[in-house]
Amino acid sequence: MIDIKIIKAEETYAIRKEVLRKNIELPFIFKGDLDKDTFHLGILLDHKLIGIVSFMKSVCKDLKGNQYQLRGMATLDQFQGKGYGQQLIKFGSEVLKEKQMGLVWCNARVVAVNFYKKAGFKIIGKEFYIPKIGDHFVMFKKLG
Ligand SMILES: CC(C)(COP(=O)(O)OP(=O)(O)OC[C@H]1O[C@@H](n2cnc3c(N)ncnc32)[C@H](O)[C@@H]1OP(=O)(O)O)[C@@H](O)C(=O)NCCC(=O)NCCS
Secondary structure, rough: EEEEEEHHHHHHHHHHHHHHHHOOOOOOOOOOOOOOOOOEEEEEEOOOOEEEEEEEOOOOOOOOEEHHHHHEEOHHHHOOOOHHHHHHHHHHHHHHHHHHOOOOEEEEEEHHHHHHOOOOEEEEEEEEEEEEOOEEEEEEEEEE
16 A cells, blocks of 8 residues: 655655665754755655655745755665656645645756656756766756
8 A cells, every 4th residue: 555645754764775875874863854845755665654755835046936855765676667767756836736835846856857857847057066976967857
């Protein structure tokens, strides 16, 4: 049974550590995790948390309008490629639409660009480097 729901920031930490901070010496707690506008989603398979994503109210300098940043998107290794990540983005987009947001953006790792494209995101600007992680693109999706 699949369930998608709002979870606490602390509940994202184990998967962030395992999937997003594997061999990467960077914090797994993000500034803004506990802000009142921030929300975190989890996808559960038979009550086990297998995927996470966080949404924070943050403006990208290249984008106009009411917007949120998607952060900390991760699915446990053994559950990747089964559509769970897409389900999380779809659910998050609906929450953002209810909040009257016009768009959502993210710093997408190059390896995840196709995943975000499939979810309706587009690249804006040039590739840039985030130390210890690698090359990224800013990607955004209009919510309509
Ligand atoms: C990127 C990620 C969040 C996608 O979640 P997911 O649940 O695997 O994705 P879904 O199954 O819903 O989406 C499928 C699409 O994602 C992409 N994808 C699937 N597995 C992937 C992987 N291991 N790495 C990158 N992209 C992947 C493919 O484009 C796939 O499309 P296809 O089915 O046509 O081949 C997940 O693979 C992951 O946690 N990767 C490691 C951490 C990471 O890179 N996070 C993004 C940081 S910006």
